[in-house]
Amino acid sequence: MSTVERQLEDLKSKIIGEVPDDISISDVKYEGPELVVYTRDPKKFAQNGDLVRKLASKLRKRITVRPDPDTLSHPESAREEIMEVIPEEAGVTDLDFHADTGEVIIEAQKPGMVIGRHGSTLREITQRVGWTPEVVRTPPIESSTVSNVRNFLKQEREERREILERVGRQIHRKEMADEQWVRITTLGCCREVGRAAFILSTAETRILIDCGDKPGAEGEVPYLQVPEALGAGANNLDAVVLTHAHLDHSALIPLLFKYGYDGPIYTTEPTRDLMGLLTLDYLDVAAKEGRTPPYESSMVREAIKHTVTLEYGDVTDIAPDVKLTLHNAGHILGSSIAHFHIGDGLYNVAFSGDIHYDDTRLFNGAVNEFPRVETLVMESTYGGRNDYQTDQEDSERHLQEVINRTHEEGGKVLIPAFAVGRSQEIMLVLEEAMRKGEIPEMPVHLDGMIWEATAIHTTYPEYLRDDLRDRIFHEDENPFLAEEFNHIDGGEDERQEIVDDGPAIILSTSGMVTGGPIMSWLRHLGSDPDSRMVFVGYQAQGTLGRRIQNGWDEIPINDRNGSGRSNTLTLKMDVETVDGFSGHADRQGLENFVRTMNPRPEKVLCVHGDESSTQDLSSALYHEFNMRTFAPKNLETFRFK
């Protein structure tokens, strides 16, 4: 009997000792980080409202209860009973029964009403039919990404369960090392923005945090080939943790599967879906630009199949000596600070990912309270000594002013924006400004993946700022559904119509003008002196966006017929930058994050910023807070314990 089997036997006896005698426990299994308890008496289990919570706290495990398949009522009759229990206003759109696990997936417009107060409706369902209900939201805006991911996972359920069982055994394996230490190796995004990737290693475990590309620097990928990363074989990695879906953090996650990685990816549910959307687009762009993509779309599916989603605040065993907790980072939908608790109180490290310290329209500000944390690995995008941003209120006024001015001059406003994050923030600003009459009503066209990304936002309102979530939840006044928003799905013809038509605002990807429909808009509007290009997000070094922002007006641009011939476009449209909409904390925000952090860390590694930004911030934090600070280079290893 393996140690894991012994452990499970042991857990089974404990559970039998804890539950009332009339509840049978037929099997106990690991599935990923969860402990799955099979019972022949699911209904009795459900009657005992607190039982699962008590077991979980007693055993310090995440627990799922599943019925033995032969105890289940027939799906047909179960369906009827379930629909009786759930209030009609919940808007159930689909019920999907999985006899293999006794689960029924309920898709509903208002999941809260399916769950009920403290889960009472869910328990009632189990008491009535024995099945274990799981609830997902019906996207208020139809999202092909969300439905593709859900269908794919449904189709791959069996393989996924095998993966999760394997991962579960791996997580709960016996510790082997007789010494303890904690190290971080930097594989990218040090003294640069892009190709985020770190290895957190202990004597027992190796975890990769993020695996991104570098915008504007084709070929500069994380140093995955070194032995600390994949050089010793991809399966020497125990886990991958993804802080958020932006490509400079996620683009090369699917590549890991091409290299033979076969383990879990821990991230939030929206990040999983956004990663799917963005990486598939990444492959698409590469193909359109005649580059060989580094992996095929099947690898994106592998990544999704291996993803284990966590909610903010879930403390999860991901290795025998590592617990992971994700916390809201305030940067984009699902963005997380990844907190690692290592050993039994040995050490704690938090990776900030990208953070926004203050609340924005879309998100609550980043969490900076932790039970313990000795080392913080922090982004420094705006860490430079002069990287102070305008207040959002002033920025919004500035944006309104630019829009009004352009409108008066008879031009159009073209805003390059990341599909994910900045676009939705600007949408909220424009919706309110029009509603309040601060700017004239005019169509706001959304090009590229912005519409799809917005649909994903509305699928996961729990991840949005409290009051925005409430608006979407309770008041049916979803601002993303406002009528001025137009999804461009008619290609060049539709774009030409818009050009020929009256005043308009166009939000288009890519955010750093490195490709995508924004290139088409440059051809359409670039030579119109009345129109205006407005930058609202960070432009990395080496990107066309940064060059235009710096005053370049001779733009190399591919011919529209895709012949690959390169022409030069003389930019006549006005260029303006409205800052303050960044998804990143500015210098003040970064300092505030550390100042109010509780507890304050002993060490800070300043990463994810230009060389001077990381060094400025490192030096400032050292002088201000008397902590040990570093501005690491790529390919270094720091030991903490």
Added chain:
Amino acid sequence: MSTVERQLEDLKSKIIGEVPDDISISDVKYEGPELVVYTRDPKKFAQNGDLVRKLASKLRKRITVRPDPDTLSHPESAREEIMEVIPEEAGVTDLDFHADTGEVIIEAQKPGMVIGRHGSTLREITQRVGWTPEVVRTPPIESSTVSNVRNFLKQEREERREILERVGRQIHRKEMADEQWVRITTLGCCREVGRAAFILSTAETRILIDCGDKPGAEGEVPYLQVPEALGAGANNLDAVVLTHAHLDHSALIPLLFKYGYDGPIYTTEPTRDLMGLLTLDYLDVAAKEGRTPPYESSMVREAIKHTVTLEYGDVTDIAPDVKLTLHNAGHILGSSIAHFHIGDGLYNVAFSGDIHYDDTRLFNGAVNEFPRVETLVMESTYGGRNDYQTDQEDSERHLQEVINRTHEEGGKVLIPAFAVGRSQEIMLVLEEAMRKGEIPEMPVHLDGMIWEATAIHTTYPEYLRDDLRDRIFHEDENPFLAEEFNHIDGGEDERQEIVDDGPAIILSTSGMVTGGPIMSWLRHLGSDPDSRMVFVGYQAQGTLGRRIQNGWDEIPINDRNGSGRSNTLTLKMDVETVDGFSGHADRQGLENFVRTMNPRPEKVLCVHGDESSTQDLSSALYHEFNMRTFAPKNLETFRFK
């Protein structure tokens, strides 16, 4: 055709272009770092005195010329001719013909006379018989280590040639990486003394420098299991470089072969032999103490078989992007500073190994002139702010005084000493003191491996201090052959006789009183209040030597009958420390080494010292010389380029 084969074809054409038309070139091969040129006209080659040197400088390779086997004269007649050419005073003791390579190994008491002025005698031999002569010294004191190593290598010639050919192809492989970087990973001996081990890695190459154990800390071995070291497989290492033979640098070198390493070890010839001696003894001690040795003696033979010896100053390709040069470190016989030239002028790193900056009786002081060096990894054994040692002259007077005092009191002097290094230094001091009448004449008994180590010293006088070498070479006044020196080879009986006899000085291993015959001497003399134990070398933390030095007088000691029962010995003999004989530079010496270093490095990593010593030295060098200095921890990685 592989790239290496193309390279060899190319070199062959170049050589043919360079040599006179009447010299045929039949083949060109790599053997380790050397280029072996086969010719049917070895005699004509030899006539052209400068030809090999010219080729070597033209091709920037180390070149060896070998005759085609069928051009060779018969060994019987060749032997006669060779003996005619070599002057009788050379004292030839053996001739060994190897038809497979056309080499004849000439063992002689005076190798210089076999070589002749600028190699003239060697060339004459080739001109007469066609064979390529190679000269080795007949040890003036018979050394079983030297003869065992030579016999073993003779017996393994064929396999060794295969290894060297493989290594040669590996060294001259095509470079693959498209980026360049240089890193050092610390696997041991950081903020501690012992278990020296570093990885120097580039995008192309990984090199292990040293692999030692930690005296007094059973089980604390270098972190070889991490992926940067052997975690990614032992054969991801390109090369191992050994700075010197002390066990805290060499003990686990043979273990690498147990783990599957199959590549070269670069070191000096005396270090190879001393490593053989010391590691076999290390296994012996482990067995005697009832521990399981980490490897078998066959692994020591593997290590010797894979050793490629270099002389000080030889610039040698050891990887496509790395050239290694060993320089005298002044610490023990054959001890080296390992200088790495990386890329084509990209970066230069020197690993000091253990160094002695000033001249000692045995050795010239450490070399600190290099063509270039940006980073120095430096030992800090005596780097603490108060680690100043007595001048050697004062130390010698102190030692004489202690000996005279003990002699007057009717006691014996017991000196625990490392077999290699300190023992021979003390022997030279005692020999001169007796010769000059500073101390009374009395027997000096050498116990443990000291005699054998001394024999190895006399085999390689080229590695000794100039004037000592000259005494051994030219004047036949080898101080190690003085009559007061007695090799204890009669075990306990002989020891008992010595105890019962008159005044005596005893030098015995181990140097830190961690085992070996010194334990027997403690039993014999420990309770004699007239006798005196005199420490002349560094005592590491955790060793019995350090405890005795600090005043412990209740010594746990195994019963002499080997029953393993542990008794307590009450130490009554006097204990005294005479410092100034260390093989290590003191704080002043370390600072002087850096101060006068040419060029001065940009960065210094202070390693191989207690925590406070490395930090003190790091801070002092920073303040004094305004360089970037570090006191790394184990398991960290520094990136330099």
